[in-house]
Amino acid sequence: MNPITIEAPRKRSLDEILxxxxxxxGLDPMPLExxxxxxxxxxxxHSGQFLADAFISAYRTDQPxxxxLGELIRLDAEGFRLFHEILHIRHVSRWLDSEYYEIEQQIKEVMP
Known part of the structure; x- marks a missing residue:
C-alpha cells in the first residue's frame, strides 16, 4: 500500500480567486457605474424603480x-447594462461596503 501525500493548500489572492x-x-464582472x-x-x-430595487436586493441579501425578469425587455441598452453591473457588485474586486451603503442611502432618499 502506498502512503497518501497531502500538500498544504496554496494561498491565493482575492484577485486570483475572482x-x-x-x-x-465565462464572464468578466463589470464595475458598477x-x-x-x-x-x-x-x-x-419603470427603469428607475427596477434598477433601484435590483440594487437594494443585490446589496441587502435579505431583500427580495x-x-x-421579463421586465428586462422594458430597459434600454444602458439600463440593461446597469442591471448586469448590479448583478456583479459582489464579484468585482475591491468591494467597498461603505461605498455601496452610501449608494443605498441615496437611492432610499429618492425612491418612495
Whole structure:
C-alpha cells in the first residue's frame, strides 16, 4: 500500500480567486457605474424603480427582488447594462461596503 501525500493548500489572492471564477463563469464582472445608476434612479419611471430595487436586493441579501425578469425587455441598452453591473457588485474586486451603503442611502432618499 502506498502512503497518501497531502500538500498544504496554496494561498491565493482575492484577485486570483475572482479571475478563476470569471473564467469558470465565462464572464468578466463589470464595475458598477454608480453615478449613472443614481441618475437613472432619480430620473424615475419603470427603469428607475427596477434598477433601484435590483440594487437594494443585490446589496441587502435579505431583500427580495419583486420583479419579473421579463421586465428586462422594458430597459434600454444602458439600463440593461446597469442591471448586469448590479448583478456583479459582489464579484468585482475591491468591494467597498461603505461605498455601496452610501449608494443605498441615496437611492432610499429618492425612491418612495
Amino acid at each position: 479571475a478563476r471564477q470569471a473564467q469558470e463563469r 454608480t453615478d449613472l445608476l443614481l441618475k437613472r434612479v432619480k430620473d424615475g419611471g 427582488f419583486n420583479h419579473s
